[in-house]
Amino acid sequence: MTRFLAIALRVAAVPIGVGAGFWTASQVGPPVCPPYARCPNPAFFVAEPRFALWVCALFGAAAATVVLIISVALTRLRPVG
16 A cells, blocks of 8 residues: 555656646735835736746755655555554
């Protein structure tokens, strides 16, 4: 059972990493309008991305690595008995 779960986690590691990268790339911060500028309507301003592209790739790689480490830990478990 744990072997099947470990194989499934290894297969799912890449989509999880890509999903985490895309998820962080889709987040945007509040529109930038300094208080002294007296912006008439903040809806006209474009919201900037919250994270840089390399940070999004780093988050995705870290998520995939964590899933792979969990799958390796599952295969190393010894059955109790």
